Amino acid sequence: MSPRRHLPMPELAYRNPNFMESLPGRPLRILAEYLDPLTCMRREKVADTIVIFGSARLAPRQTALAHLDNLKRKFARKKSTHAIRLALRAAKSRLAMSRYYEEARELAHRLTHWSMTLGKEPRRFVVCSGGGPGIMEAANRGAAEAGGPSMGLSIQLPHEQYPNSYISPELNFCFHYFFMRKLWFAQMAKALIVFPGGFGTMDEMWEILTLMQTGKLSSHHLILIYGREYWDKVLDWEAMVDSGTISEREFKLLKFADTVDDAFDQVRTDLERYHLPLDKFI
Secondary structure (H helix, E strand, O other), rough: OOOOOOOOOOHHHHHOOHHHHOOOOOHHHHHHHHHHHHHHHOOEOOOOEEEEEEEOOOHHHHHHHHHHHHHHHHOOOOOOOHHHHHHHHHHHHHHHHHHHHHHHHHEEEEEEEEHHHOEEEOOOEEEEEEEOHHHHHHHHHHHHHOOOOEEEEEOOOOOOOOOOOOOOOEEEEHHHHHHHHHHHHHEOOOOOOOOOOHHHHHHHHHHHHHHHHHHOOOOOEEEEEEOHHHHHHOHHHHHHHHHHOOOOHHHOOOEEEOOOOHHHHHHHHHHHOOOOOOOOOO
C-alpha cells in the first residue's frame, strides 16, 4: 500500500483574500479600519484635530479665473446662445465661490501655525479633512504651507478619487466604510469648521450635530458654520426654531463666521477655554 500524500498547507485565514473580502470577514475589515488609524495616530502623537469640511468642487482662485478667461476667449467671436450664457454664468459662479477655497487655505495655515506653538508631544489640534480636492485640499494645503502636519480621511468610491498631495503621508488614511470614516472625524475633533458644500458636507455636519444634540459628543465641541451668505440661502435655521423642530438651545450649538480673522479668533478662544490642557490622550 502506497503511503498517503500530505495535503497542502491551507492558507492562513487572515492572509486569504477570498475570506478577508467575504461577508464573514466583514467584522475584521471594520476592526482594521479602527485599529490602523489608531495605531498611526498614536505613533505620530496626534492628540486631537480640527476638522474642516466643505465642497470637493470648489477650485483655487487662480484655476477658476483661468477657466473663465479661457471660456471668454473661446466664445469671443461666437454668437451668444443659451448654452454659452450658461457656461459663462457657471464659470463666474465658480470664480466667486473660489474665495472659500482661499479662505479655508488661509484659516488652516493660521490654525496650524498656532497649534505648533503648543508643542509636538502630543500634537494638538491637527488640521484634518476628508482627503479629497476642493475645500479638503485647501485645508491640507494651508497646513502644509505653515510647515505643520495635517490628516486626510479619504473614502473609497466607485469613481476615481485620489488623496490630495498636501496630506502628511503618515496621516493619510483611506476607508471603505463611511461610518468608520465618520467615527474618526468625530472621535478626534475638538472643533469642526463647515465651509460651503453639498450633500456630503451636509451629511457630515448633520451627523456631528446629532451626536451633540443627543449628548454623544460634548457640547464644548465647536461647530463653526463658515460663510452665511451661502448657508443662509441653503438652510433656514431660524425656520427650524420657529417650527419647533429644533430648540433655541440646539440652535445655539452653532457658531458662525464670515471672515478668516473671526473664524480663527472663535476657534482659538474656544479651544483655549475648553480643551487646554489636554485631559486625555488616545
